[in-house]
Structure formats: structure tokens, C-alpha cells
Amino acid sequence: MRTGDDLIEPLLVLKDVAIGYDSSASLVNIPNLEILPGEIVAIAGPSGIGKSTLLRTIAGLVSPISGQLEVCGVTLPESPPRGVLGYIPQKLGLVRHASVRHNVELGARAGVKSRKERQQRSTEAIDIMGLSEKSTEPIRRLSGGQQRRVATARTLAQKPKLILADEFLSELDEETLTSVLQAVTNYVRGSKAALIVVEHDISRAKMMADKLLVIDDGRINPFVKGTKAMEVNV
Amino acid sequence: MKTAIDGKVIASTFMILLILAFLVLNGMVSDWGRLTGGFSNLKNFFYQSLWPPDWSVLEPQVYPVCTARYPFEFTCSTAWIGVIETIKIAFVATVFGMALSLPLSLAAARNLSPGWLSFSSRFILSAFRSLPSLIWAIFFVILIGMGPLSGVLAMTVYTVGYLGKLWYEAMEGMNKTPLEAAQAMGLSKYETALNVVVPESANDLISHSIFLFEYNFRSGTIIGIVGAGGIGYYIDLYLRFLQYDKVVAYLLIIFLVVLIIDFISIYARSFFTEEDDLRAPSWFEVISGLWGAPSGAYSWTSLFRRR
Numbered sequence: 001m002r003t004g005d006d007l008i009e010p011l012l013v014l015k016d017v018a019i020g021y022d023s024s025a026s027l028v029n030i031p032n033l034e035i036l037p038g039e040i041v042a043i044a045g046p047s048g049i050g051k052s053t054l055l056r057t058i059a060g061l062v063s064p065i066s067g068q069l070e071v072c073g074v075t076l077p078e079s080p081p082r083g084v085l086g087y088i089p090q091k092l093g094l095v096r097h098a099s100v101r102h103n104v105e106l107g108a109r110a111g112v113k114s115r116k117e118r119q120q121r122s123t124e125a126i127d128i129m130g131l132s133e134k135s136t137e138p139i140r141r142l143s144g145g146q147q148r149r150v151a152t153a154r155t156l157a158q159k160p161k162l163i164l165a166d167e168f169l170s171e172l173d174e175e176t177l178t179s180v181l182q183a184v185t186n187y188v189r190g191s192k193a194a195l196i197v198v199e200h201d202i203s204r205a206k207m208m209a210d211k212l213l214v215i216d217d218g219r220i221n222p223f224v225k226g227t228k229a230m231e232v233n234v
Numbered sequence: 235m236k237t238a239i240d241g242k243v244i245a246s247t248f249m250i251l252l253i254l255a256f257l258v259l260n261g262m263v264s265d266w267g268r269l270t271g272g273f274s275n276l277k278n279f280f281y282q283s284l285w286p287p288d289w290s291v292l293e294p295q296v297y298p299v300c301t302a303r304y305p306f307e308f309t310c311s312t313a314w315i316g317v318i319e320t321i322k323i324a325f326v327a328t329v330f331g332m333a334l335s336l337p338l339s340l341a342a343a344r345n346l347s348p349g350w351l352s353f354s355s356r357f358i359l360s361a362f363r364s365l366p367s368l369i370w371a372i373f374f375v376i377l378i379g380m381g382p383l384s385g386v387l388a389m390t391v392y393t394v395g396y397l398g399k400l401w402y403e404a405m406e407g408m409n410k411t412p413l414e415a416a417q418a419m420g421l422s423k424y425e426t427a428l429n430v431v432v433p434e435s436a437n438d439l440i441s442h443s444i445f446l447f448e449y450n451f452r453s454g455t456i457i458g459i460v461g462a463g464g465i466g467y468y469i470d471l472y473l474r475f476l477q478y479d480k481v482v483a484y485l486l487i488i489f490l491v492v493l494i495i496d497f498i499s500i501y502a503r504s505f506f507t508e509e510d511d512l513r514a515p516s517w518f519e520v521i522s523g524l525w526g527a528p529s530g531a532y533s534w535t536s537l538f539r540r541r
Contacts, residue, residue, distance in 0.1 A: 091411040098433040102433070160419075
């Protein structure tokens with residue numbers, strides 16, 4: 001089995017990919033897209049246009065209608081190596097009756113086999129997200145913002161190569177948002193991972209991302225941070 | 235649910251079903267006049283044969299000689315011996331049934347397993363469920379003779395069939411996002427089942443297990459009649475001698491045990507309720523809430539009051 005250390009760049013490649021649930025009417029068509037290690041990419045666009053479906057397709061939960069999709073060196077439908085893909089769905093996907101620690105350890109479990117290291121990673125991630133005092137609480141008793149932090153901690157404990165996050169910063173107050181974003185950015189930059197985030201707040205998307213992908217009328221328009229095109233068109 | 239339905243659709247569907255049920259019943263009943271004497275017959279039977287219950291069933295048996303001291307002589311009574319044996323049978327059968335139901339229900343759930351595995355697991359569960367526990371008891375009595383072991387085996391088989399179905403339906407009804415997150419992360423089916431599916435559907439799993447324990451206890455009263463042990467043996471004995479007042483005493487004791495099981499169910503499930511800001515009730519609240527405390531401080535609805 002390949003490990004995360006063997007992976008070659010880029011982390012994500014999409015070639016002539018059409019996505020959607022109905023093969024006769026694709027939601028988004030992507031001629032060519034590459035995501036490199038250390039990159040933060042935001043996907044923006046109106047509701048119902050296919051942003052989350054794109055993320056679910058990359059996560060291997062929805063099959064692309066056509067085209068070639070390569071995640072961490074593995075071409076779908078073959079599954080990428082265990083633990084290289086971190087996913088924060090819009091509804092978070094937390095186990096509501098289980099504790100914060102249990103949920104965070106699920107991420108660590110995907111990333112590492114050793115129990116000791118799993119616990120260590122979980123403790124670190126819980127600390128970073130400021131959830132130490134809540135670690136034994138069941139998820140259902142946490143606020144929406146706290147639950148988002150748990151989902152983020154789960155991904156940080158996993159230490160994946162490619163993080164897919166669907167509006168993971170919503171419901172957070174400004175202070176928490178800054179610290180969560182800082183933690184995720186530090187991880188992505190430091191470990192040469194990549195983050196693809198669906199973000200409905202366009203100004204926040206511009207602020208956090210190196211590259212902004214705006215989905216409009218079934219097509220992806222890429223804008224690179226700092227360029228005139230981004231300032232003028234987005 | 236994929237299709238949205240409103241209250242009117244539900245109400246009219248239910249009305250149609252109700253009318254249909256009455257029409258079917260009317261087709262089966264030839265003489266409605268027989269209903270007229272029913273209530274007076276019941277009244278006569280109740281006061282002449284059933285009431286008051288004969289609580290001598292709680293007195294120690296003459297033989298074997300009771301060695302228990304005051305106030306525990308009742309532990310030598312047929313009611314106590316029968317109830318305890320039935321509880322033991324129900325407990326063992328439920329636990330064995332749970333252990334066998336878990337892998338089968340995980341395999342049967344369509345959102346967790348491939349079609350061929352799901353179908354074959356459902357086939358096994360349906361086969362176990364197709365015969366009532368009484369028939370399984372007769373089967374095992376023929377196979378291994380009379381006694382509690384036949385009762386345990388009969389109830390275990392039936393528990394697997396019934397509990398397996400309830401569990402896989404609960405698992406299929408769970409939110410799919412935790413499963414998708416686990417799948418995307420690369421967790422194995424085994425890890426997902428143990429760490430995501432079981433805790434996420436814990437409320438239903440516990441509730442169904444306790445229900446099955448209660449069901450097995452009540453079934454114990456029936457399967458005892460065919461010689462599979464438990465309180466049913468004594469009920470059958472007194473029915474044969476037409477001592478219905480003693481039978482009523484046994485039935486009231488069974489009712490009391492069922493109520494106690496219900497308390498346990500309320501308490502256990504309170505740890506896994508969906509509400510965000512609830513706390514588990516104390517035992518005092520469970521019991522007083524059920525009976526309705528005079529002060530109203532612990533009403534039934536206050537069992538799950540806010541923190």
C-alpha cells in the first residue's frame with residue numbers, strides 16, 4: 001500500500017470532467033484543473049450550482065459523468081490511499097451521540113494506525129481548536145460553531161494531503177473564524193497539503209485563497225490571487 | 235424521505251385504510267349481534283372468576299422446604315421462582331440475540347453492505363422471524379427436551395430475526411453524512427460500523443434491545459406452557475385447574491415487571507436522545523414522572539427538561 005509520503009505532485013488533477021447527478025445534464029464542466037501542494041483554493045458561486053457536488057465528486061462519493069479525475073496520484077474510481085483525503089461535509093458528518101474525542105479520533109484513525117499516536121494527534125487537534133474542556137461532551141450538546149470546530153479538528157488529527165471543506169467556516173464568530181482558519185492554513189502550508197474550500201462569502205474566499213474558482217453557468221472560471229482579473233471580475 | 239407529504243395526504247390515506255379494514259372485518263363477521271352480550275359476559279367472568287387476585291402465589295411452596303428467612307420467604311413462592319426464571323431466560327436470549335443480530339443487521343443494511351450480502355442476510359433474518367417463538371419452543375423441546383435451555387434457544391432464534399430487522403432498519407435510517415465522511419477518509423467498513431454506525435443509531439439500538447427483552451419476558455409466559463420453563467409453566471398449571479384468580483395474580487406480576495423494564499428503557503435511552511440540551515433524568519424522576527407526582531414538579535414531560 002502506498003503511504004502519504006510517496007505521493008507525487010500535483011495532488012488533484014481534473015481533465016475534461018463533467019459532474020452532476022444526471023448524465024444528460026451536467027452541473028459543471030471542468031476542462032483542466034490542477035491543485036498543487038500548499039495551495040488553498042476556494043470555490044464560489046450561487047446556491048445549487050454544483051459547488052458541493054464538485055467536492056463530493058472529488059471525495060469519491062459521486063461518480064463524474066465523464067472525464068478523468070486523479071486524487072493524490074490515483075485515478076478514480078480507484079480509491080486513493082487511506083487517510084490522504086480529508087472531508088468536511090456541509091452537514092459536518094459528525095457522530096452526534098459520540099463524544100468530541102471519539103469524533104476527532106476517527107480522523108486520527110484514518111491517518112495513523114498506532115493507538116498512542118492517534119491519541120496524541122487527537123489531543124493536539126482538540127487543543128488547537130480550543131475544545132479541551134468539551135472533549136467528553138457528546139456532539140449533540142455543542143453549538144453549531146463548536147461542531148464545526150470538531151469537524152475541523154477531526155481533519156487536522158487525520159493530517160490528510162488534500163482537504164475538502166464545504167463551508168466549514170460558517171456559524172463561527174469572527175475571533176474563532178480567524179483562529180480556525182489560521183490553524184488550517186498553517187497545516188496546509190507546513191505539511192505541503194492542499195485545501196479546497198467551498199465558500200459562499202466571496203470576500204472571505206478572496207481573502208483566504210490562493211486561487212478562486214467561480215462556477216457560473218456550468219463552467220469554472222479560475223482567478224489567481226493578486227491578479228488584476230480577480231480584482232476586476234470577482 | 236424523497237417525496238414530501240402533507241398532513242392531508244396522511245389523514246386521507248389513513249381514512250381509506252380504516253374504511254378498508256372495516257369492510258374486510260364486515261366480510262369476516264357473519265353475526266354482529268354476538269357483540270351485545272359480550273360486556274355482561276366479561277363482567278360476570280371478571281367478578282366471579284378473576285377478581286380479587288389470589289396472592290397466595292407469593293407464599294412459599296410447601297415442598298421443597300423454604301430456607302429463606304423473614305421477610306424473604308416470598309423468594310420460595312412459585313411467582314418469584316417463575317418470574318426469576320423467565321427473566322433469566324429472557325436476559326440470556328436477548329444478550330445472545332443481540333450478539334448475533336449485530337453482524338447480521340450490519341450485513342443486511344443496504345447503506346452499508348453490497349446487495350448480495352444484504353439480500354442473503356435479510357433472507358436469514360426473515361427465516362428466523364417467520365415462526366413465532368412458541369413454535370420455536372416446541373421445536374427445541376422436541377429437539378433437546380423440556381426446560382429453560384429450550385426456552386433460551388427458542389427466544390434467541392426469534393430475537394435474532396426480530397432484532398436484526400429492527401436494527402438494520404434503524405441503521406438504514408441514519409444520517410448518511412457521517413458515513414460519507416468516513417468513506418472519504420478511507421475508514422474500513424468494520425471501523426465505520428463500529429465507530430460511526432453503532433454510536434449514531436445507539437438510541438434505536440438500545441430501545442429495540444430493551445423492547446426485545448420485554449417481549450422475551452412476555453413470551454416467556456407463553457413458551458413456558460409448552461414446557462420451556464419459566465412462569466408460563468405455573469400459569470398453564472392454574473389454567474388447567476380453572477384457578478383464574480391465581481392466573482390474574484401472575485399476570486399482574488408480569489405487568490409490574492414490564493413496567494420496570496419500561497423505566498429502564500426510559501433511563502437508558504435518555505443518554506442518547508437527539509435533543510441538544512437535555513440531561514438524563516434521575517431514577518426518582520423516571521418513576522415519579524410516570525406516576526405523576528402530586529406537586530407537578532416531576533411530570534412526565536419534565537423527564538427531559540432543559541439543563
